[in-house]
Amino acid sequence: DIQMTQSPSSLSASVGDRVTITCRASQSISNYFNWYQQKPGKAPNLLIYAASTLQSGVPSRFSGSGSGTDFTLTISSLQPDDFATYYCQQSYTTPPTFGGGTKVEIK
C-alpha cells in the first residue's frame, strides 16, 4: 500500500495567517492526489482534487500544488471557518490511502 505522510500533525495559527500543510507519498502518484477538510462531528469535504484543482464551492484562499511524491495545501489567509482537520489522500491505486491528518487550531 502507498503510505501518505502528512506534516505537521497539528498547528496553531491566527486568523489571517498563511498556512501550509505538506504530504508525502511513499511512491510516485503523479497528480492522483486529493485534500479533504473535516470539522468535528462532520463528514469530510473534498477541497482539492488532482493535486491542484479546486472543488466547486471551495473558497479561492485554498490552493494545492505538487506532483509525484510531494504535495502542499496552502490557505492564503486563515479564516475562522477553516479551523478543522485536513487529510491528504492518494487516488492513484487501490487501496486509496489517507494521511494521518493535520489539525489546525486557533492560536
Next chain:
Amino acid sequence: EVQLLESGGGLVQPGGSLRLSCAASGFRFSNYAMNWVRQAPGKGLEWVSGLSGSGGATYYADSVRGRFTISRDNSKNTLYLQMNSLSAEDTAVYYCAKGQCSGTPCYNLDSWGQGTLVTVSS
C-alpha cells in the same frame, strides 16, 4: 443537491453481522462509483470498499476482504455494506462516499453522507 443518508449502524457483539445502507438522491446514482470509508473514534480515515456504477467491479481493503461485501441496487438508489465476523477493530463511523467519476476505481470522493456508527462490543 447530492444527498447520501446512511443507516443500519448500531451495537453488535463480536462475531456478529450488520448491514449498512446508504440512500442516495440528487444525482444519477447508476452513473457513479461509490465507496465506504470508516473512521475509528478519534482516529483518521480508512477506505473500506468501493464498487463501480454497475456494481460489476468491487474493491476491498485487506482488513475487510472476505468479511465485508459491498453491493448496490440502482433501482432503489441504494448502496449497501454487509459486514460479517465483526470485531472490536471494526468499531467506527462508516461513511458512504460518492466517486467523482463514472469509471472505476474512482477515489475522488466528492460527496459524503453524515455517517453511521458501528460499535462492536460484548
